[in-house]
Amino acid sequence: MTAAGFSSRSLLDQEATIKQFGNDLVEVVKERTAGGKSINLVSFLNWTTFDVLGELAFGQSFNSLKTRQVEGWVGIILGNMKFHAWDVSLWKLPALPHIQYWLTPVKPVEVGFKHAEDSMKKVQRRLADITTKKRDFFSYILPKREGLGITDWGLASYTNALIVASSETSATTLSDERVYSTLKAEIRGAFKTPAAITALTLSTLPYLTACIEEALRIYPPIPIALPRLMPKGGCVIDGYSVPGSTTVGVYAWTVTRDPRRFKDPDTFRPECWIDNTDNDNLEASRPCLAGTRMCMGINMAWIEARLFAVKLVLSFDMEMVDTTLDRNEQECYTL
Numbered sequence: 443m444t445a446a447g448f449s450s451r452s453l454l455d456q457e458a459t460i461k462q463f464g465n466d467l468v469e470v471v472k473e474r475t476a477g478g479k480s481i482n483l484v485s486f487l488n489w490t491t492f493d494v495l496g497e498l499a500f501g502q503s504f505n506s507l508k509t510r511q512v513e514g515w516v517g518i519i520l521g522n523m524k525f526h527a528w529d530v531s532l533w534k535l536p537a538l539p540h541i542q543y544w545l546t547p548v549k550p551v552e553v554g555f556k557h558a559e560d561s562m563k564k565v566q567r568r569l570a571d572i573t574t575k576k577r578d579f580f581s582y583i584l585p586k587r588e589g590l591g592i593t594d595w596g597l598a599s600y601t602n603a604l605i606v607a608s609s610e611t612s613a614t615t616l617s618d619e620r621v622y623s624t625l626k627a628e629i630r631g632a633f634k635t636p637a638a639i640t641a642l643t644l645s646t647l648p649y650l651t652a653c654i655e656e657a658l659r660i661y662p663p664i665p666i667a668l669p670r671l672m673p674k675g676g677c678v679i680d681g682y683s684v685p686g687s688t689t690v691g692v693y694a695w696t697v698t699r700d701p702r703r704f705k706d707p708d709t710f711r712p713e714c715w716i717d718n719t720d721n722d723n724l725e726a727s728r729p730c731l732a733g734t735r736m737c738m739g740i741n742m743a744w745i746e747a748r749l750f751a752v753k754l755v756l757s758f759d760m761e762m763v764d765t766t767l768d769r770n771e772q773e774c775y776t777l
Contacts (some may be wrong), residue, residue: 456498457641460745463494464753465636466507471758474510480763483754491746500568534689565594621712622760625653629755636756644748652715654747658729659698660710665774667691668731698727708770 467490474481489506496504569584628649633639644650669689676686684690699707703723704714714722730737737743754760 457745459497460494460749461639463490463497463503463507464749466490466493467750468636468753468757470507470510471754475758483760487750490750494746500564501571502568562594569594621649621653621710622755625649625751626755629752633752633756636753639749639752639756641745641749644745644752647748647752648716649712650748650751652712654744654751655715655724655727656710656712659704659727660708662694662698662727662729664729665693665695667693670735694727694729700726 467486470489471481471483471486474486486507493503493506496502628647632643632647667690669691672684672686672688672690674686676684676688678684679690698704701707703726705711705720705722714720715724718724728736730740730743
């Protein structure tokens with residue numbers, strides 16, 4: 443329904459908007475790191491990617507960068523991850539979905555309902571703005587909604603999933619740097635000033651692309667098994683007969699950390715994406731899935747990841763403050 447809005451051509455039309463948020467990110471980081479102060483860059487990237495999606499989805503930024511804090515609805519979205527984790531887990535067990543409301547802790551339930559309510563308010567505000575000339579994702583949905591019978595609640599459900607998937611995925615990808623010196627040399631050799639950066643020129647940087655590919659492999663933004671339903675007649679998967687209507691899925695984290703597919707799977711090795719001398723099974727890393735159900739936001743994720751990484755590397759010399767940080771030791775709720 444919004445596939446046209448995520449096409450390479452449509453996103454190139456939005457390039458100036460995305461670049462402006464990249465400029466805002468740089469300014470906020472400058473402000474917060476004045477005098478050698480350290481920051482948690484993940485938070486800043488979350489602010490930026492959510493702001494971009496707010497502008498492109500609703501025609502209105504969440505203004506997290508301007509206020510230097512998580513906007514109320516964005517905070518609710520992040521909190522809703524726990525509710526979603528409970529929801530997904532209970533639906534995998536027989537009978538429990540019928541009583542899941544009473545099994546889920548009160549706080550995640552409250553956040554889940556608040557998320558749905560605020561999503562509807564955002565949609566209704568955008569629907570009321572019939573005079574806007576901005577091209578956002580709603581521009582592609584609204585002409586089709588009557589023919590498809592999409593209700594306001596349907597729009598709310600669709601757009602809040604869009605916001606979560608696109609923004610959180612990009613932010614996760616941008617948060618891992620371990621080959622900084624090589625990456626910095628490539629970026630600063632290609633661009634002398636931020637003004638020279640374009641989405642098309644960014645795609646020509648092989649080491650930057652390799653770093654993002656490797657970040658997506660070693661730390662997939664969606665580590666859970668996204669469900670797929672077997673056809674009625676069933677099918678054979680890897681030699682096993684799977685009955686029809688069975689829900690199956692593949693855990694990205696498990697596949698991309700399998701030593702049968704990647705040498706030293708827990709080591710960050712972007713070079714394997716440039717010169718695969720170890721014969722790693724690179725096709726096994728599918729962070730955006732594959733086929734007709736692959737993530738439609740893949741083009742946007744790549745533009746954001748490349749653009750924001752380049753702007754930061756051009757503008758700052760960075761180093762890890764907490765060298766004991768283990769990215770594997772953290773809570774993760776579906777994203």
